Amino acid sequence: MPAQRAKSTAQLTAFARAVAFLESDPQLRAPDNLAARFLDSPLAWATRSRLLRRLAIRLYDRKLPGAYLYTIARTKHIDAVLRRELEDGAGQVVILGAGCDSRAYRFHDGFPAARFFEVDYPATSAVKLRKVTALFGRPPEHVSYLAADLTVETLAAALLRAGHDPAGRTIFIAEGLTMYLADAGVDDIMACVARHSGPGSSIIFDYVFRSILDGDSSLYGAEQAVRLVRRRSEPFLFGVEAGEVRSFLGARGLECVEELGPADVERTYLRRRDGTLIGRSVGYWALAHARQRQGPTEGCHVSQCRPLAPDFSRTSQL
Secondary structure (H helix, E strand, C coil): CCHHHHHHHHHHHHHHHHHHHCCCCCCCCCCCCCHHHHCCHHHHHHCCCHHHHHHHHHHHHHHCCCHHHHHHHHHHHHHHHHHHHHHCCCCEEEEECCCCCCHHHHCCCCCCCCEEEEEECHHHHHHHHHHHHHHHCCCCCCEEEEECCCCCCCHHHHHHHCCCCCCCCEEEEECCCHHHCCHHHHHHHHHHHHHCCCCCCEEEEEEECHHHHHCCCCCCCHHHHHHHHHHCCCCCCCCCCCCCHHHHHHCCCEEEEEEECHHHHHHHHCECCCCCECCCCCCCEEEEEEEECCCCCCCCCECCCCCCCCCHHHCCCC
16 A cells, blocks of 8 residues: 555544544543644544534445444454453564554553554654653663664565564564555564464554455445445455455464454444443454464454453543
8 A cells, every 4th residue: 555545544544543532432431641742733623513413424334334333343342352452461562554643652550561562654654653652752772663664674674674672571562564565565564473473473464355455345244345445446355255364364473362254243342231232343454463373273252252341540541
């Protein structure tokens, strides 16, 4: 994905998270209290208007049905996995395609010893560094901003250059990224997790079902998504077919710890207290958490965890 398109995608995703943080319904409210601080002026201004926020949600639902609710669920789930990994001893966090991601700053108070590495295109990384400097006065010491072109060096080499300890346990985050990478790029990421990180290292990532790459529009929201990516001339490049993530990961030295398909996302994060469905999530997107394989794999276990309420006592406040 070209750098300018990546910046635009990062801004729109951060806008959705900023709008979701202001949801009045606590079942919908997302935990990213810093998202609006990373937005460019027009979008940041729009988050202050309840009317514009409602209009934006309607536009999301029309252009990409289910995408707004999926973004909320994905943010909550990745936050939950990150917190569990840090509590369990991971000392390094690598955020791939970091864009406007705020986890390095939201989680710092709760986990001050954790080292974060934000990896992105050089141009996008420079924009992020300027935003962070404006917010905090200077770049936080616990974050390394790694401007990297992973078409010319491996992720492992780039991280080593930035001071990542390959013997240390690391949690990798690839949010909204894999579908824009060629197969070789995804393989490089998985190889870094499996072979160039300390024992217990893992990755939380999301992916689209491979059928959508072939134009299958039968799943909820897929018709609009296929039409949109074709119009933008930036088609999805990578996907894993539904039910095949276990074998995909196993072939790359990883064990699938947890998988959330569309129905799991809805059941875990998009249900009201009375059990009724708040709304549909996209039907062609799934999440998986995978760890270095330590012997025979048992396959993925569908998450039975409950959504975590935002715990702002554990996150940075501005």
